[in-house]
Amino acid sequence: MDVHRDVDASVEEVVEAHERDVEVQDEHGVEYKQSWVDEEQGAVFCLFEGPSKEAGEKVHEEAHGLTADEIHEVHEAE
């Protein structure tokens, strides 16, 4: 799960950025699964699977350059 702060983007713009992530993710063995946007507070959360936190960061770098402020290695509590 990564967290982006101080994001000045609409849900539609985040959808577009997410689509660019999906285009390049295979090269890094990553799958961006879901994203959530808080337009008011300017926060974006992205859930991805991949070999490392850095691999997810590389996808964002290559896709649109908007890297996350935090990356968390998470397990789902289910």
Next chain:
Amino acid sequence: MDVHRDVDASVEEVVEAHERDVEVQDEHGVEYKQSWVDEEQGAVFCLFEGPSKEAGEKVHEEAHGLTADEIHEVHEAE
């Protein structure tokens, strides 16, 4: 989406807390949907649906007292 910081809990303990949320959530019109745990950094993310951010907070308060540090009203980017 809420975010808990400085959490000293295992995935199993978060699962138990989540189960207590589910037990009381109906009273507040809330549905806790998914949770993710970063054990190393001590962070927990909870995705819920409900009438307000405060309603989600009340569920956590009543269920186990472990309220979140941040609550974000999010839309899924899909």
